[in-house]
Amino acid sequence: MNESETRWLSAEEQKVWRTFMQAFNDFNAHLDRQLRRDSGMPVAYYEILVMLSEAPDHCLRMGELAELVRSSRSRLSHAVAALEKSGYVSRCPADGDRRGAVARLTDTGMAALEEAAPGHVTEVRERLFDPLTEEQVKALGEIAEAVAAGMRPACEKAIAEEFAAEAVTEV
Amino acid sequence: MNESETRWLSAEEQKVWRTFMQAFNDFNAHLDRQLRRDSGMPVAYYEILVMLSEAPDHCLRMGELAELVRSSRSRLSHAVAALEKSGYVSRCPADGDRRGAVARLTDTGMAALEEAAPGHVTEVRERLFDPLTEEQVKALGEIAEAVAAGMRPACEKAIAEEFAAEAVTEV
DNA sequence: AACCACTGCTTGAACTCTCAACTAGTGGGT
DNA sequence: ACCCACTAGTTGAGAGTTCAAGCAGTGGTT
Numbered sequence: 498m499n500e501s502e503t504r505w506l507s508a509e510e511q512k513v514w515r516t517f518m519q520a521f522n523d524f525n526a527h528l529d530r531q532l533r534r535d536s537g538m539p540v541a542y543y544e545i546l547v548m549l550s551e552a553p554d555h556c557l558r559m560g561e562l563a564e565l566v567r568s569s570r571s572r573l574s575h576a577v578a579a580l581e582k583s584g585y586v587s588r589c590p591a592d593g594d595r596r597g598a599v600a601r602l603t604d605t606g607m608a609a610l611e612e613a614a615p616g617h618v619t620e621v622r623e624r625l626f627d628p629l630t631e632e633q634v635k636a637l638g639e640i641a642e643a644v645a646a647g648m649r650p651a652c653e654k655a656i657a658e659e660f661a662a663e664a665v666t667e668v
Numbered sequence: 669m670n671e672s673e674t675r676w677l678s679a680e681e682q683k684v685w686r687t688f689m690q691a692f693n694d695f696n697a698h699l700d701r702q703l704r705r706d707s708g709m710p711v712a713y714y715e716i717l718v719m720l721s722e723a724p725d726h727c728l729r730m731g732e733l734a735e736l737v738r739s740s741r742s743r744l745s746h747a748v749a750a751l752e753k754s755g756y757v758s759r760c761p762a763d764g765d766r767r768g769a770v771a772r773l774t775d776t777g778m779a780a781l782e783e784a785a786p787g788h789v790t791e792v793r794e795r796l797f798d799p800l801t802e803e804q805v806k807a808l809g810e811i812a813e814a815v816a817a818g819m820r821p822a823c824e825k826a827i828a829e830e831f832a833a834e835a836v837t838e839v
Numbered sequence: 840a841a842c843c844a845c846t847g848c849t850t851g852a853a854c855t856c857t858c859a860a861c862t863a864g865t866g867g868g869t
Numbered sequence: 870a871c872c873c874a875c876t877a878g879t880t881g882a883g884a885g886t887t888c889a890a891g892c893a894g895t896g897g898t899t
Binding site for chain 2: 505519615626646
Binding site for chain 4: 710712713739740742743746747750765766767768
């Protein structure tokens, strides 16, 4: 923070901000608890299974999978290790690149996913879609789109700054 | 899940849902990383400090604080322990109820908060408010309100079911 | 006064996530 | 053929969260 002036939030912005954080933290916590309780896995793991289930052959390179579930490679690596221990996913070397690994959804994993899905979807519907009008759902989609769009430049900027920092550091 | 029919998401709902989760997970991750990097604390801890800073005397009972930041008592207990170790918060017995404890924001904690706030707020503004139009901000507020409203009954329902389960089990 | 269900908060263990190394393999220059 | 910077993925340690169990104090009942 070396901008000279912080643009603080107005009273109304504060209110929106807090309501928003409250609602969606609670919502996420709800989803996570439901899934942990009923299917013994956190939402993050569920989403890994979903992505794999939609992939051709139920297989994906670790890197692609990481992108799809928007998690760091490291996090994914740990997660897949855990899922492998549960027997839901198996890992094998990728062909074409001997560094690579592909994760594959096992039949047990697919079964677990099918078992978990109805409860999860029901929760999403009841807690998110049911309380909203159609226009609100549409608006939410557009809002999310806008925020996502505003996020991409941020990444690029971060990378650019990193480069700049390196350039300065290295003589 | 013993409802006979799961109300799956339509294609459009799917799209909204995924965009939403993507955008706001990324957004949250962003906030958290910024705060960890620049101020060495996760967003959850920052919010604890905020709540304390707004409380009369910078003091709050652990229970109230837990409500305010919407975390379990256990989580809060661990968090306050950590914040105490950093010297940002101190704990002392509540008077009137010898089980109780109150958390107090120390001067160091207040300073840390003031140091952290501008960077955090700037991030919120640039990543959330700036990309949205005024109407979208308003819509987001209403959406959050609706979702929050739809969450309260869920809690009550959960508690009711717990009671029901107990009633069945005992005897 | 002795009981007992309940509340307020803490604790420990298991689990997940983050961050910073680290290994191994790739591909382009020389 | 040999470098060397870069990419793919893993690992380990430490931080934070969850869940279930625990301790102590409270307040109503008998």
